[in-house]
Amino acid sequence: GAGVSQSPRYKVAKRGQDVALRCDPISGHVSLFWYQQALGQGPEFLTYFQNEAQLDKSGLPSDRFFAERPEGSVSTLKIQRTQQEDSAVYLCASSSTGLDLSGANVLTFGAGSRLTVL
């Protein structure tokens, strides 16, 4: 597709439920990021994939959060036993290269998945 597609756009979950959020990056993009954006805040880094390899998961807030990208394209962010503090917009972004020192490569963000935990 022309852009990064995320689904579902909105998800309401009861506390304790598991949720799965999907990201379809731009075709051929090597790098894929997940960010968490709380209401009124800037995006916070969660995890990074280069192709199918998860190279950095330092931003995942707890072991309830898990991300995968098994074939190096579509990625899924899974949150187990959701808590109210997990309520946020989850943003996925992709770019065409991996290591890039020039700064010229552009991160393209999807519109996000808004998760509300009741």
Place this chain on the structure above:
Amino acid sequence: QQQVKQSPQSLIVQKGGISIINCAYENTAFDYFPWYQQFPGKGPALLIAIRPDVSEKKEGRFTISFNKSAKQFSLHIMDSQPGDSATYFCAARRSGGYQKVTFGTGTKLQVIP
């Protein structure tokens, strides 16, 4: 630990005026400073970016000013228009690795006619 500090939190500017948003960073390993624009219900989109070897970059009505010694940079929007009303995020990225971007807390800009 907030590595990129942004101010003001919100800003109201009249049409035709200049909007100014300021950011400061602490980590001297940052070597790329993008600004993102986000409309409600959308993801952030790259607006303009600068590297620390230049002090100013201009693209149309948008200018970044960069002060390496003070570890500060700012976005100036000239001739602000109602269509510029959005949330703006400054950001920074470290050298020597992949494109992990650290964002500021955002400035909600409203341009009134």
